[in-house]
Amino acid sequence: MKRYRLQLMVCAGTGCVSNHSVEIKDALDREIEKHKLQNEAEVVFTGCNGFCGAGPIVVVQPDGVFYQLLKTADIPHLVEEHLLKGRPVKKLMYSPPAEKIPIPKMSDIPFFSDQTLIALRNRGMIDPEQIDDYIARGGYKGLVKALTMMTPDEVLKEIKSSGLRGRGGGGFPTGVKWESCKHAHGDIKHVICNADEGDPGAFMDRSIIEGDPHAVIEGMIIGAYAIEKVHQGYIYVRMEYPLAIKRFQIAIKQAREYGLLGENILDAGFTFDIDIRRGAGAFVCGESTALMASVEGKPGEPRAKYIHTVERGLWERPTCLNNVETWANVPQIILKGAQWFSSIGTGDVSADPWGGSKGTKVFSLAGKVNNTGLVEVPMGIPLRDIVFKIGGGIRDGKKFKAVQTGGPSGGFIPESLLDLPVDYEELTKVGSMMGSGGMVVTDEDNCMVDMARYFLAFTQAESCGKCTPCREGTKQMLDILDRISVGEGTEEDLVTLEDLSNVIVESSLCALGGSAPNPVLTTLKYFREEYEAHVKDKKCPSHTCRKLNTYSIDEKICLKLGHGCHVCVKHCPDAAIIGERKQVHYIDPAKCSKCGVCYDVCNFKAVQVA
């Protein structure tokens, strides 16, 4: 076995690969060989680091020096300076926004230092295609403990008292779900991993699979053992995740070869295997009953849940469905104990499984923050810390407006509630939800009517159409929002929006309809003045809804700075701009269709919106 002094961890998540991290690894290997360092330094591919905005990323261990935004041209210098001469290269390191001084160590970068890793504990540490790497970090030890030292009932009890709750949306206590499945009648039962991840922009689950597929597999084996009579599990992965599917395939193959899947696992007398099913592509297929229908080869549509899937799910057999992140937490809970897990987070789950939120949650942080990417934080952390510490605050010094949590049907949370802790119940109380962990930050330039319209348009398009309130109701709501955004809304519309929302929430068959109105309801509640400006004054305060804007040209700027450059005239689709080259230009309001193109093309910011 070789003894290296350096390990170069190259991020090979989907984000970094599309930013050419494969070429970076090749260049590193080449330069290392050129300097004859191949016996001292090893280059390793790892899963996503989460700091995707900074990719491609290379972390040099043991010192944890963090290099970002690398180009192949940087590599010869990096290898010569850092690996050969021992001088880390400052200009390739991360500098926080507004500061010029680079931070060499990964562990000192606030984006990383304020995170707590359980589900993502192996990120950047292992090669996800090497089962031995996973084992070296304590992998499959939880399974050994469960199989050799615990009865199925004891495993179940451990999960129950840990307070682990579903990370896929509903926040249902995992131990309670397992127990119902265990007690359900039937000789053949199943476990399923939900890796459908249909939320636009979300990539928590993809990242866990790509970076640490064995954690999910180990969790599923432990779950199957605890529930009993489970010998076949399924992983339902979106078709759009080819790398995740590949990593799962490799991991399952390796686990089978090691006898960690298949007959008589570790000679402990327990038999279980896993197969992969590819998702049908619709958002609603992530819903439990639709997903099971899809695995059976039927159209992926929800059904009424008067009989729970834990009693009659896949092929009418008792079935336990959990999310990727939920499964990935299981091995650590078994290994380190329920008490360790429940010491992190809020509330008390010893008597009531809904009594608190325990452990950590992975969020994909997007929108107007400086640091976007994937973060894992302890439950109970204030939203403010996620936005301002980990996220590094709002880009370009703009003002924070709201953060949406929980994916497309989550609610928007305003500044006044930013000290809210991340907790299932607290988020629900203010009209949002934990959901699967989407987090979108908006700033003063975002129009809340437009944001609500955007997300409703998504859920509306994804409605499967099986039940009327969701199919027709969301369509009506979207029509109203469209009207409001072009200045044709009335005050009555706001009342109708609220009424429709309440009906849809109450009477939809599945949670897609049941939560779709959240963005509208919360923006109506916390940003009502924006709606009123749209319907009463026919103005969009953030100038996002262009039809409500008036465009004019500042004569001084046009003449003095732009010298009447005439560019806007060429782009205006309606010949609404009048002016000779080198002269002042004007907009004829009668002809202007308010497309906003002139505002975008004027290099001198002479075009004003009001």
Added chain:
Amino acid sequence: MAKLKIEDLDRIAEEARSKMTIREGAGKARITVHMGTCGIAAGARAIMSAFLDEIKAHNIKDVIITTSGCAGLCSREPMATVEFGNQAPVKYVDLTDEKARKIFKEHVLGGKFVMEYALSVGSERIR
């Protein structure tokens, strides 16, 4: 690949431990070889090789070797700093291949520092 027995998991973990020690940045001891231009000129690479050689020969998995730039004491290069457990770091100067190997055996493995080659105990902390 054959089917694993429970003991095999520990064996695999043990074999990969040296890699993981480096990735986790958490070894029993840490050796820093100062590799500024001056250090390299004075033969720091040979010192590095000597340490790496010893690590391999003794099949050591929990010792980390890193490099740093010039320690600001160019006349006494090659230099190395050894940190053992929670003890204060010790700077060694004017190193040679043999001195490095002796330091490795006595300090890095044994936990006792080699007074005769040591320049100072403790170091300035930069933050």
